[in-house]
Amino acid sequence: xxxxxxxxxxxxxCWQWGKELRLEAYKDLTSGHEQGKILVLGCAATPYGILAxxxxxxxxAGEPYGASVAADPPxxxxxxxxxxxxxxxxxxxxxxxxxxxxxxxxxxYFTGGPFPKFDFAWSVRHCPAGHPKWxxxxxxxxxxxxxxxxxxxxxxxxxxxxxRLEYVAGxxxxxxxxxxxxxxxxxxxxxxxxxxxxxxxxxxxWGEINLLNGAIxxxxxxxxxxxxxxxxxLRRHEKVATQFLETLRxxxxxxxxxxxxxxxxxxxxxxxxxxxxxxxLKVFRYLENFGVVFVGxxxxxxxxxxxxxxxxxxxxxxxxxxxxxxxxxQMKNREDLCRTVARWRAEHPFQSHLDTRKKxxxxxxxxxxxxxxxxxxxxxxxxxxxSMYDFQRDLxxxxxxxxxxxxNFADCRDIDETGVLDRLETFLEGQxxxxxxx
Amino acid sequence: MAVIEKxxxxxxxxxxxxxxxxxQHTNKVIGWLCSYSPVEIIYASGMLPVRILGSHEVQDVTDxxxxxxxxxxxxxALAQGLKGxxxxxxxxxMARTCSHVQGTFDNWKNYIPTPLKYYIWMPNHLQSPRAxxxxxxxxxxxxxxxxxxxxxxxTDQDLDKAxxxxxxxxxxxxxxxxxxxxxxxxITGAECMEMVVASQLMDVAEHNKLLEQLLKELPNRKLERNxxxxxxMVGSEMDDIVFVKMMETLNCTxxxxxxxxxxxxxxxxxxxxxxxxxxxxxRYVDRWPCPAAAADFKTRGDRILQHAKDWNSQGVLVYQQKxxxxxxxxxxxxxxxxxxINIPTLVLEFDVTIPFGQFRTRIEAFLEILELELV
Numbered sequence: 001x002x003x004x005x006x007x008x009x010x011x012x013x014c015w016q017w018g019k020e021l022r023l024e025a026y027k028d029l030t031s032g033h034e035q036g037k038i039l040v041l042g043c044a045a046t047p048y049g050i051l052a053x054x055x056x057x058x059x060x061a062g063e064p065y066g067a068s069v070a071a072d073p074p075x076x077x078x079x080x081x082x083x084x085x086x087x088x089x090x091x092x093x094x095x096x097x098x099x100x101x102x103x104x105x106x107x108x109y110f111t112g113g114p115f116p117k118f119d120f121a122w123s124v125r126h127c128p129a130g131h132p133k134w135x136x137x138x139x140x141x142x143x144x145x146x147x148x149x150x151x152x153x154x155x156x157x158x159x160x161x162x163x164r165l166e167y168v169a170g171x172x173x174x175x176x177x178x179x180x181x182x183x184x185x186x187x188x189x190x191x192x193x194x195x196x197x198x199x200x201x202x203x204x205x206w207g208e209i210n211l212l213n214g215a216i217x218x219x220x221x222x223x224x225x226x227x228x229x230x231x232x233x234l235r236r237h238e239k240v241a242t243q244f245l246e247t248l249r250x251x252x253x254x255x256x257x258x259x260x261x262x263x264x265x266x267x268x269x270x271x272x273x274x275x276x277x278x279x280x281l282k283v284f285r286y287l288e289n290f291g292v293v294f295v296g297x298x299x300x301x302x303x304x305x306x307x308x309x310x311x312x313x314x315x316x317x318x319x320x321x322x323x324x325x326x327x328x329x330q331m332k333n334r335e336d337l338c339r340t341v342a343r344w345r346a347e348h349p350f351q352s353h354l355d356t357r358k359k360x361x362x363x364x365x366x367x368x369x370x371x372x373x374x375x376x377x378x379x380x381x382x383x384x385x386x387s388m389y390d391f392q393r394d395l396x397x398x399x400x401x402x403x404x405x406x407x408n409f410a411d412c413r414d415i416d417e418t419g420v421l422d423r424l425e426t427f428l429e430g431q432x433x434x435x436x437x438x
Numbered sequence: 439m440a441v442i443e444k445x446x447x448x449x450x451x452x453x454x455x456x457x458x459x460x461x462q463h464t465n466k467v468i469g470w471l472c473s474y475s476p477v478e479i480i481y482a483s484g485m486l487p488v489r490i491l492g493s494h495e496v497q498d499v500t501d502x503x504x505x506x507x508x509x510x511x512x513x514x515a516l517a518q519g520l521k522g523x524x525x526x527x528x529x530x531x532m533a534r535t536c537s538h539v540q541g542t543f544d545n546w547k548n549y550i551p552t553p554l555k556y557y558i559w560m561p562n563h564l565q566s567p568r569a570x571x572x573x574x575x576x577x578x579x580x581x582x583x584x585x586x587x588x589x590x591x592x593t594d595q596d597l598d599k600a601x602x603x604x605x606x607x608x609x610x611x612x613x614x615x616x617x618x619x620x621x622x623x624x625i626t627g628a629e630c631m632e633m634v635v636a637s638q639l640m641d642v643a644e645h646n647k648l649l650e651q652l653l654k655e656l657p658n659r660k661l662e663r664n665x666x667x668x669x670x671m672v673g674s675e676m677d678d679i680v681f682v683k684m685m686e687t688l689n690c691t692x693x694x695x696x697x698x699x700x701x702x703x704x705x706x707x708x709x710x711x712x713x714x715x716x717x718x719x720x721r722y723v724d725r726w727p728c729p730a731a732a733a734d735f736k737t738r739g740d741r742i743l744q745h746a747k748d749w750n751s752q753g754v755l756v757y758q759q760k761x762x763x764x765x766x767x768x769x770x771x772x773x774x775x776x777x778x779i780n781i782p783t784l785v786l787e788f789d790v791t792i793p794f795g796q797f798r799t800r801i802e803a804f805l806e807i808l809e810l811e812l813v
Contacts, residue, residue: 087773088766088770089763091507125562130767133764136733136734140735146733148563152562156534156558158583159575159576160575163572164559164572166572167566167571170568171566355548379507382761387544389503
C-alpha cells in the first residue's frame with residue numbers, strides 16, 4: 001500500500017556547493033588555457049590524476065559532457081543532427097554524438113561559446129565499441145595528438161593476467177614519456193602520485209556514499225546522485241572533491257540517524273544497472289507518486305566510485321585505497337604509480353568479468369534492500385546492452401523482479417516516454433504498488 | 439569449373455565437411471569467431487579450425503540472448519550454435535575485437551555445450567611496442583590450453599608447418615586475386631568469395647591443392663559474360679554469396695574486396711622467424727586491421743584506396759552489418775577519400791536477411807550512374 005507521507009524530508013545542505021563545484025569544472029575548461037592549464041580530453045574511466053605530473057590541467061570526460069547535452073533536448077537535437085549530417089550513423093554511442101555534435105557546431109554546452117580546443121587526448125580504451133575512435137575524430141578535427149591505453153582486461157579469465165598487467169603498466173609509462181614530448185613539460189612524479197592518491201580516495205568515498213543508500217529510508221534519491229556524481233567523475237584528483245564528498249557522506253549519515261528520507265512516501269525501492277535516459281530524468285520524479293525511490297545504479301557505483309565485493313559472504317563494503325591494501329607497494333616513483341594504477345584497474349569492479357558482474361548485481365540488490373531492478377535496453381550504447389537479456393534472465397532466476405524498457409540514454413528522439421511510463425505503471429501495479437491518489 | 443564447384447559444395451555442406459574431416463582424421467574441430475583468431479596455432483595442434491558463420495535465415499532464437507541492435511552477423515552466428523548446427527565442435531575460440539561478437543562468444547560460452555571455450559585477449563593498442571610481446575604471452579597460454587585439451591604437444595615444427603601452409607594459402611589466393619586485375623577477369627567476385635570463405639572452413643592443405651589446380655586453369659578460362667562496371671566491395675563481415683551473384687547479373691563485376699571474410703582475413707602473411715609464436719603474433723598485430731582494432735582511419739583506409747586503384751575499380755560498394763559501430767566510424771572517412779580520388783560509392787546496410795529487390799534497384803541505379811560517367 002502506497003502512503004502519502006511516511007518520513008520527514010529536507011533538501012541536502014551541501015546541494016548548492018555541489019552544484020557550484022560541478023559547474024566550475026565545466027567552466028574551467030573555457031578559461032583553462034588563460035590560467036596556464038593543460039586541456040585534456042578522455043573518457044571518464046581514465047585515471048587522469050596522472051596528468052597532474054604535467055602541472056595544472058583540466059580534464060574533460062566525454063561521457064558526462066555528452067550526458068549533460070543529452071539532458072537538454074533543445075541543445076542535443078541540433079548537435080546530433082549536425083553530427084549526422086557529416087555522415088555518421090544514428091545508432092552510434094549517444095554520448096559521443098552529443099559531444100561531437102557540439103564540437104562540430106563549435107558551441108560549448110556550458111557557456112554557449114566556442115568549443116574548447118584540447119592540448120591532447122589521453123584516455124583508457126574503456127569502451128570496445130570505439131572511444132578511441134571518438135577521440136581520433138577529435139584528434140583529426142582539432143589537429144591534436146592522441147594516446148590511448150588499452151586496459152580492458154575484464155574480458156577474459158583465460159591466459160596470464162600478470163602479462164596483461166605489464167602491458168597496461170607499460171603503456172601508462174610510455175604515455176608519460178609521450179606527454180612530456182607533446183607538451184614539452186617535465187613530468188613531476190610526486191605531483192602525479194599525490195593526485196592519484198586523491199583520485200583513489202575520492203572514488204572510495206563516492207562508493208561509500210552509494211552504499212549509504214542501503215538505509216531505509218534512503219537518504220539520497222538517484223536524481224540527486226546523478227547531479228552530484230560529476231564531482232567524483234570530473235574532479236576525483238582534487239582535495240576539494242574530498243572535502244565535498246566527506247561533507248556529503250557525513251550529512252547522509254546524519255540523515256540516516258534522523259530518518260530523513262529523500263522521498264517521504266518511500267514504499268518501493270528500485271535500482272538500475274545502467275545510466276538513465278538523460279532527457280527523461282523526470283521519470284524518477286513521476287514514479288515518486290507511487291512511493292518509488294531509486295536507490296542507485298550499479299554503473300555509477302563502479303564508474304567514478306569503487307567498492308569492495310565480498311563474494312563468498314554476499315556482501316559489499318567500502319573500498320580501501322590501493323596503498324593500504326595488503327601486499328600493495330607504496331608509490332614512490334612513476335614506475336610504482338603506473339604499476340599501481342594498472343593493478344588497481346585490473347582488480348576494480350569496473351573490470352569485472354560478466355559472470356562476476358552477475359554476482360555483484362545481486363549483492364547490490366540485497367545491499368540496497370531493493371524490490372526490483374529497472375533495466376534499460378540502451379540503443380545508444382552497445383557494450384551496456386549486449387548482455388542485458390542474460391543479466392535479466394539471471395536476476396529473474398534469483399527471484400529478483402525486473403522491468404525492462406527500450407530507449408536511449410542520450411538521444412531523446414529514441415525514447416517513447418508515454419510507452420515507458422505505461423510499462424512501468426503496469427509493472428508496479430503487478431507488484432501491488434499503486435499511484436497515490438491526490 | 440570443378441574447383442569452384444568444390445568450393446561451392448564445401449560452403450553448402452560446411453557442417454558435413456567438418457564432420458567428415460573429424461571422422462577421417464579422428465581428431466577435433468575448433469570453431470573460431472573473429473579473423474584475429476590465430477588459425478595457425480589451432481592447425482598446429484592437429485585440429486581443424488572452422489570459422490563460425492551465419493546462415494542468412496530468419497531466426498527467432500537469439501532474441502533472449504542478444505538485443506536486436508547487436509550486429510546481424512553476431513546474432514546469426516549465435517543462432518547457428520543455439521540451433522545445434524555446430525554441435526560437432528570440440529571447442530570455440532575468439533580473439534578480442536568488438537562488443538558485438540563478444541556477445542556471441544559470451545552467450546556461446548554460457549549456453550551452448552562446447553567442451554573447450556577459450557578467449558584470446560588480443561591487445562588492441564596495436565601501435566604500442568608492447569602489443570607483440572603481450573600477444574606472444576597470450577598465444578603461449580592458448581597453446582598450453584590446447585595441449586592440455588588434446589594431450590598433444592605443439593612443437594615449433596608443428597607451428598612452422600602450419601605457418602608454411604597458411605602462408606602458401608595466402609600467396610595462392612593473392613595470385614588468384616591478381617587475375618582479377620585483368621580487363622576481363624577469368625573469375626567472378628562471387629566465385630572469389632566462395633574460394634576465400636571456403637578457405638576458412640576447409641583443411642588448409644586440401645584448400646591449397648584446389649588453389650593450385652585453380653591457378654593452372656585460370657589462364658585459359660574465358661567467361662561468357664560482360665564484365666561491365668568494375669566494382670570494389672568494402673565493409674564488415676560478408677559471406678552473402680547469393681547477394682554478390684545477384685549483383686554480378688547487373689552488368690558489373692566485383693574485382694576486389696576488403697572485408698573480414700575476404701581479403702582482410704588472408705592478405706598478410708606470417709614472416710617466418712626463429713620463434714614461430716613471435717612470428718605469428720607479429721602477423722596478427724601488423725595485419726590489415728579491422729576497424730574495431732585500429733584507432734586511426736588511415737592505416738586501414740590507405741590500403742583500401744590503394745587496392746581500389748590497383749584493381750582499377752570504377753565504383754565502390756561500401757556496406758556494413760547493421761549496427762556495426764566500428765565500421766560506422768570508418769565510413770565517412772572512406773566516402774570522403776573515395777570522393778577525393780573520383781571513385782563513386784554506394785552505401786548499403788546489411789541485416790541477417792536483406793531486402794533483395796530494394797538492394798537490386800539501388801545497385802542498378804548506382805550502376806546506371808556509373809555507366810553514364812564512364813561513357
